[in-house]
Amino acid sequence: MGLNDMHAEAVAGIVDRVVARYRRDPTCMLQILREVQEACDWIPPEAIDRLQATLGVPRTKIEGVAGFYAFLDLQPRGRYRVLFSDNITDRMQGSKALMDRLCHSLWIERGKVSEDGLVSVAQTACTGMCDQGPALLVNGLAIPALSEQRIDAIAELIRGKVPLGDWPPEFFRVEDHIRRPDVLLGCTMAPGDALRAARARAPDEGLMASNMRSWREGLPTGLGGPIAVLDEIKRANLRGRGGAGFTTGLKWEACRNAPLKAGQQRIVVCNADEGEPGTFKDRVLLSVQADLVFEGMTVAAYAIGATRGFLYLRGEYRYLLDRLNAVLARRRQANLLGANILGIHGADFDIEIHVGAGAYVCGEESALIESLEGKRGTPRNRPPFPVTNGYLDQPTIVNNVETFAAAALIALNGGDWYAAMGTRHSAGTKVLSVAGDCVRPGVYEYPFGVSVRQVLADCGATDTQAVQVSGPSGICVAENEFDRIIGFEDIPTAGAFTVFDRRRDMFQVARNYVHFFQHESCGFCTPCRVGTSLLRNLMDKLHKGAGSPYDFAEIEKLNHLLQAMSHCGLGHTACNPVLDTIAKFRPAYERRMMQRDFTPAFDLDRALAEARQMTGRDDAGAHLSTETGGQA
Amino acid sequence: MNQHFMLDGRSIPFEEGQTILQAAEHAGVFIPHLCYHPEFKPHGSCKLCTVKVNGRHTASCTMRAVAGMSVESDTEEINAERRALTQMLFVEGNHFCPSCEKSGNCQLQATAYHLGMMSPHFDHFFPNRPVDASHPDVLLDFNRCILCSLCVRASRDVDGKNVFALSGRGIGTHLIVNAKSGRLADTDFALSDKAAQVCPVGVILKKRQGFAVPIGERRYDKAPLGEPVDTTEGR
Numbered sequence: 001m002g003l004n005d006m007h008a009e010a011v012a013g014i015v016d017r018v019v020a021r022y023r024r025d026p027t028c029m030l031q032i033l034r035e036v037q038e039a040c041d042w043i044p045p046e047a048i049d050r051l052q053a054t055l056g057v058p059r060t061k062i063e064g065v066a067g068f069y070a071f072l073d074l075q076p077r078g079r080y081r082v083l084f085s086d087n088i089t090d091r092m093q094g095s096k097a098l099m100d101r102l103c104h105s106l107w108i109e110r111g112k113v114s115e116d117g118l119v120s121v122a123q124t125a126c127t128g129m130c131d132q133g134p135a136l137l138v139n140g141l142a143i144p145a146l147s148e149q150r151i152d153a154i155a156e157l158i159r160g161k162v163p164l165g166d167w168p169p170e171f172f173r174v175e176d177h178i179r180r181p182d183v184l185l186g187c188t189m190a191p192g193d194a195l196r197a198a199r200a201r202a203p204d205e206g207l208m209a210s211n212m213r214s215w216r217e218g219l220p221t222g223l224g225g226p227i228a229v230l231d232e233i234k235r236a237n238l239r240g241r242g243g244a245g246f247t248t249g250l251k252w253e254a255c256r257n258a259p260l261k262a263g264q265q266r267i268v269v270c271n272a273d274e275g276e277p278g279t280f281k282d283r284v285l286l287s288v289q290a291d292l293v294f295e296g297m298t299v300a301a302y303a304i305g306a307t308r309g310f311l312y313l314r315g316e317y318r319y320l321l322d323r324l325n326a327v328l329a330r331r332r333q334a335n336l337l338g339a340n341i342l343g344i345h346g347a348d349f350d351i352e353i354h355v356g357a358g359a360y361v362c363g364e365e366s367a368l369i370e371s372l373e374g375k376r377g378t379p380r381n382r383p384p385f386p387v388t389n390g391y392l393d394q395p396t397i398v399n400n401v402e403t404f405a406a407a408a409l410i411a412l413n414g415g416d417w418y419a420a421m422g423t424r425h426s427a428g429t430k431v432l433s434v435a436g437d438c439v440r441p442g443v444y445e446y447p448f449g450v451s452v453r454q455v456l457a458d459c460g461a462t463d464t465q466a467v468q469v470s471g472p473s474g475i476c477v478a479e480n481e482f483d484r485i486i487g488f489e490d491i492p493t494a495g496a497f498t499v500f501d502r503r504r505d506m507f508q509v510a511r512n513y514v515h516f517f518q519h520e521s522c523g524f525c526t527p528c529r530v531g532t533s534l535l536r537n538l539m540d541k542l543h544k545g546a547g548s549p550y551d552f553a554e555i556e557k558l559n560h561l562l563q564a565m566s567h568c569g570l571g572h573t574a575c576n577p578v579l580d581t582i583a584k585f586r587p588a589y590e591r592r593m594m595q596r597d598f599t600p601a602f603d604l605d606r607a608l609a610e611a612r613q614m615t616g617r618d619d620a621g622a623h624l625s626t627e628t629g630g631q632a
Numbered sequence: 633m634n635q636h637f638m639l640d641g642r643s644i645p646f647e648e649g650q651t652i653l654q655a656a657e658h659a660g661v662f663i664p665h666l667c668y669h670p671e672f673k674p675h676g677s678c679k680l681c682t683v684k685v686n687g688r689h690t691a692s693c694t695m696r697a698v699a700g701m702s703v704e705s706d707t708e709e710i711n712a713e714r715r716a717l718t719q720m721l722f723v724e725g726n727h728f729c730p731s732c733e734k735s736g737n738c739q740l741q742a743t744a745y746h747l748g749m750m751s752p753h754f755d756h757f758f759p760n761r762p763v764d765a766s767h768p769d770v771l772l773d774f775n776r777c778i779l780c781s782l783c784v785r786a787s788r789d790v791d792g793k794n795v796f797a798l799s800g801r802g803i804g805t806h807l808i809v810n811a812k813s814g815r816l817a818d819t820d821f822a823l824s825d826k827a828a829q830v831c832p833v834g835v836i837l838k839k840r841q842g843f844a845v846p847i848g849e850r851r852y853d854k855a856p857l858g859e860p861v862d863t864t865e866g867r
Binding site: 045048049058059060061063064066067068069070359376381383518519520521522523524525526527529530531532533534537557560561564565566567600601602 | 674676677678679680682689691694696713716717720721723724754755757778779794795796797798799800801802803804805808809810811812
């Protein structure tokens with residue numbers, strides 16, 4: 001069905017079906033738009049007409065939301081929309097040559113739609129397949145392990161207009177690559193056991209109290225199952241696994257103690273918007289331990305008195321949606337979700353899954369909540385914080401996938417058991433996403449305190465010059481620091497562990513990361529919106545050989561501005577990869593300081609490239625001499 | 633008003649719930665700002681009003697005043713940072729003051745003068761942003777949009793119309809209007825709307841009035857913003 005010639009009535013029919021499924025609820029705007037895009041291949045103006053009429057939401061608001069997310073198209077992008085993952089690891093695995101090969105084979109220009117409206121090929125941020133790259137997304141579905149053969153086959157399938165459902169299933173197969181399981185990845189708990197254990201741990205009088213009253217009413221301190229769970233989480237010294245490391249027990253307690261206004265409920269949100277380049281451990285946890293994650297969310301709901309839960313799944317992991325929904329359905333059948341869970345009176349909780357649409361910034365918890373409410377993913381002004389004013393202004397906890405999985409284990413085995421693992425300041429285990437220059441990329445779970453050197457040895461990395469821990473917003477660790485440890489007291493991490501051997505140019509690594517932040521800045525605040533573009537331009541200037549010490553000073557100045565003035569963590573950390581690599585790999589920059597004095601970024605000879613292309617000339621006479629044209 | 637905080641060594645009284653910026657304005661102390669407007673809910677996006685509270689940078693338009701807090705605002709360091717933000721806004725759009733009919737009435741220009749901005753410093757982006765002259769009474773020149781969202785808030789919260797919104801993301805963020813055609817003429821926008829009155833720069837321009845008041849006799853020509861800051865750097 002050609003979508004460019006789809007009639008307005010057909011579009012309206014699609015919109016009506018989707019809108020009905022979401023109960024005409026404008027807070028589901030992002031989910032509605034995502035499904036319209038899936039059905040229509042883009043969001044045609046006629047769909048917005050219909051949404052405006054059926055939801056009663058102004059057009060400006062709908063277009064404002066649709067325009068924010070990279071995977072929603074307000075212009076047709078073809079029936080096959082191919083997006084190559086552009087993480088540095090994909091590049092190291094040869095993604096650029098493969099993309100050129102596909103473009104060449106399909107006779108299209110990168111970023112443009114083919115003349116027959118069939119296909120477009122472009123790039124997107126890291127899709128979380130670094131251990132099995134290079135990878136791409138076609139119409140939002142992941143295809144890892146690209147090779148020349150696979151690319152040629154894909155070109156053939158697209159040319160033959162073969163529906164995605166008829167493509168070879170092995171193309172879409174994503175490996176788990178679990179290299180070192182520990183308590184989380186190796187857990188064999190039966191669904192419901194953590195909840196049962198949590199309930200059994202309640203003091204007798206608490207159990208009585210919790211049987212007599214709804215858990216929502218709250219119980220006197222020191223009483224009841226919910227408080228007992230909270231105590232175990234605190235005793236476990238569990239800290240958030242998303243990177244910031246906030247103490248989970250404190251967050252839960254603050255939410256539990258937040259007053260509810262009439263008609264409000266408490267909300268549990270699982271942040272599975274795993275967008276940090278180089279990170280993919282949540283993908284694996286959701287693939288092999290989905291029950292543990294959902295059980296952790298239910299334990300949290302029990303502890304704080306929440307009745308509604310969300311899993312916010314990054315758009316790149318859309319392929320997991322049906323499987324996760326099946327797990328939820330099974331848990332509902334087993335009375336592990338729904339009303340009076342496990343027969344506990346008043347223990348009502350259910351989980352729905354929202355899927356993102358290509359916006360890294362939504363990993364920031366307040367931006368994630370905005371996105372859950374169907375809005376643009378712009379981080380909120382804080383205070384107030386989500387624990388008191390979160391989803392639809394209700395008390396909300398947002399925790400990482402791994403945090404919830406750990407919480408389920410704590411409910412099962414107790415806080416002391418958990419706190420005995422790891423180090424004094426970092427209890428428990430950490431799942432690392434290891435990729436880059438090593439023999440065995442994949443997920444590795446270690447007790448906190450493992451050294452960088454140990455991980456490198458285990459994954460078979462040799463001749464390593466640097467490891468980017470926790471992705472671009474984390475830190476770049478050089479060889480003389482390999483005895484440092486993973487833990488909140490030394491190197492905190494959300495999980496990425498990207499290895500670079502001596503062949504790699506660390507300037508290009510930093511430049512790739514700077515491009516990432518520029519692409520993902522939400523555009524809300526001036527310093528990040530403009531500053532990340534200025535920083536990208538400076539890195540590109542150095543890359544082109546027009547850099548001078550002046551530009552170095554400019555980079556430092558931008559670093560300071562972004563750190564001091566930005567609205568959220570994206571801007572605060574956008575300069576980290578540059579600062580780190582300047583400090584630790586200065587020769588990679590100095591090689592590019594080809595100019596002693598300031599040299600403008602504008603290059604007259606390069607500006608004439610378009611004229612050369614149009615006239616089909618590229619001889620010496622069509623170029624300016626180096627003296628007049630700046631650098632060669 | 634029996635609570636106070638310190639702003640650049642001066643004691644500022646405030647009422648419960650007031651932000652630092654509101655309390656400062658009330659006390660007659662100027663803090664530069666562009667996206668803040670006393671009649672609307674603070675937005676906190678331009679970051680021009682950033683101050684240091686107990687040593688930490690924060691936007692003063694969204695930060696509530698707390699008794700005893702120590703706030704720095706009119707310092708060389710913070711003004712230099714604000715100047716750089718102003719320069720960013722200049723290079724991001726297409727701002728050519730000499731040929732702009734808002735010159736002299738433009739808050740961005742006045743802020744630049746106040747902060748002693750002598751050049752744009754950064755390379756211009758020269759974005760391509762077509763104007764919208766479709767409406768009989770109003771011209772939209774998107775070249776000068778600084779994404780403060782005041783028109784968005786005015787149209788939504790006062791006019792009840794939602795004529796404007798921000799779409800796109802990052803450096804591609806842009807103002808859109810509420811019409812399938814994308815043209816202002818096809819919206820219910822009217823000259824009497826609050827949204828027509830609030831643009832701090834030269835995006836929403838009333839037609840046929842551009843030079844009714846000559847340059848030199850305009851708002852900020854007569855009453856520049858705050859006191860000019862002491863600048864030694866000046867670029």
